[in-house]
Amino acid sequence: MTTRSEPQRAARQAWVILALVCLPVFIGALDLTIVSAVLPNVIVDLEIPFQTGADEAAWVVSGYLLAYTVSVALMGRVSDLIGRRRTYFIALLIFVLGSWLVAGATHAPAVWMSRLFRLIEGGRPDPSFMALYALIGGRVVQALGAGAMVPVSMALVGDLFPPGERAIPLGLVATVDTAGWVLGALYGGAMVQIVEWPVMFWINIPVTTLVAVITWRQLAPTAERHAEGGLSRPGWGVVIAGLVVVNALALFEIGSAAAPGALAAFSSRLLSLRWLALGLALALLAAVSFAAIGPKRTQRGPRLDVAGAALITLALVGLNVGLGGTQEGSPGQALQGGLALPPYAIPVLIGAAACLGGFVWVERRSASPLFSLEQFRDRNVSLACAINLLVGFCLMVGLVSVPLFINTVVTNVVEEAALISGLLLGALTIPMALASVPGGMLTRRSGYRVPTALGLLIAGAGFFTAQGWTPEITRTAMALNLGLAGIGLGLTVAPISTAVINAVRSAERGAASALVLIMRLVGMTIGTSLMTNYGLQRSTRLTESLVAALGENASFAELAAVGTQVVTQVINEMMLIAALVCAAAVILAILLRPGDRGEQAGQGL
């Protein structure tokens, strides 16, 4: 074997590994938006009433976004400490655990949640809400694993490819990540036509396990170079046992979905075996723990900013809890007029602000902060982050309002609504992804301001046209409105990323890129919580006034018509809000320090 073939073999190996790690990146991003189209299916399946459960059901989306954000911020640094292969493997195990908790949420996890609530609160908790909380918990665990995959994959690129050859692989990882969340809603809407929603999460398990096994072997040379070490024998025993059992369960569930009937009853009994579920949960948790234990690193490297991670997590959770909560109580007391926020909202928001202040204080004094706050001193970095936060907010308005409109106004067949929602959300996200390319080209020619401002104006126009939706609107018209909004949002991606990357030192570009992504995710979580709260509040007040006008003898058909009218109006208002937010973001875009012509476009989404 000649030495000339060694670099070629190494290069080929690097691309093979990259292809492998991109698959879970895609799946993790897919799961970010997969519930957008199918959340109504989940809510109906769990029997969650809209009056008392809609705000909590929103955490199925918010919980994933929050945990994903925190994981993106943290796990890249974790991989510096304990090794890429080990961190990636842990992330995959966590994703498997989360996927199992989500897929089986209505069985053993719901029973555990019920026992926990009985212990804490007593009484007899509603099994529907116990299943919902188990589902949310599973989504959070999923996201902790999924969020790690993007930064670790990008860090792996640095290990696998020489400096001059990293741009394309990095772009590929970013593109795969984008493709995942762009197609998630469409995938979800299509899949529920043929299988129940849990099957979509069961499928994650064998695919992720296969990738975990293969990448562990393929990354062995990289791990050896960095003295990562392997797992102990007991560790491997626990990992293998846990993965075998969970995959057997997953494959059985997927198989029984293809052959329902008698298998369905057996499947339900199998999933309800609490001793099996408990053993499996403990095995997977132990597997994660064993995977995390490795040889002590002999090199002095950056420490993990645990305090910073904890404070920013608490701040984000507090912000979403404070903005997204509604009044509790019986259906008759829920969402009473008067207070816009529940009693606990103000203290929680104050606490969130305190945690944010604490985060800033910690980061300024940390030797290895999560984010270098010095970056925000640059005008373009601050503005770009603020714009991307607003872009995320607007994106979420679309992702939340479209399924609501379809399920309430367009059709009352849940499965059909999921497919229509998936297609229409694809009309929003796919143009957004495609428009990043001309956005990059425009940035090259005109700098940052023009494409950003233009994109926001176009997006605002798209949302503005969407605020005129009626029950008679055609799906084509809806798709065109959403497509326009998506194109506009997509045009902003490249100039915003480029503005940030060009404003910081080369050693900070990775962290800066992550920061831009994180700000969009934060905007999406705020959009989810705030718009859910707004929608519920406005719906209640509008409904009460319209129903009062009808009088006490209103027929059910008249009341149903009121519901349609109210949802239509509330969706229109949400779209108008998104249009106004885009307009506000245009002002920020105009304030961007102009970029030099000829600068390279950013890494894309």
Add this chain to the structure above:
Amino acid sequence: MRRVMLAVGVISALILLAACGGGGVTPEQLLADSAQAMKDVQTVQWAIEHEGEPIVLDPTQGLTALSATGSYQAPSSVYAMVKVQAGSIVAQAEVLWTADGAFFKLPPLRPNFGPIELPGTFNPADIFNEEVGIPHVLTEVLTSPTLAGEEDLEGTATYHLTAQAAGEDLSGLVGGAVAEGTATVDLWINKDSKELVRVIVTEADGSTWTVDFFSYGEPVEIPTP
């Protein structure tokens, strides 16, 4: 000597029979005791779950009932929170039965209690109806009762009985219309108080009704219409 042996044998057989017979408890006696205990109930909370064919409330609007939880206060006040589904929307309605009739509200569409005529497909108040309710079903409707054993049900020691019944006669046991045909009934009766803890009715078409009773004798809040 033979007489002594015979006497010992008879006495031993009687003792053995008494032991095997669960301390002398027969299924019929258990049902009668339970019926009386349920007649004497002053307050109780309950939960109804149904799996299988949808419980249609209003076919023109596609309205179906999913499940219900509620409370009962003697002599005739029943309150329920009923989950209903219309298309892809799940809502929670409050229904109230009093001596003056049935009332419901569905916030925010119907924020105050108003009179309603409920369909026969779902009417939890039947469970506590003197004529068709639990005591009647336990003593007059169930046939072939069998003691399946003794079980601990979520910390409560119970007798598990099984029985058969004509489905159309069981609305007073589960609060809804049970399909025609022979249904299988499983009952769990509190060993001490003889009050019902759980009822599972398996209809002829395989659908199931599960009714849980709990918090006997505890104060309940029943709104006024």
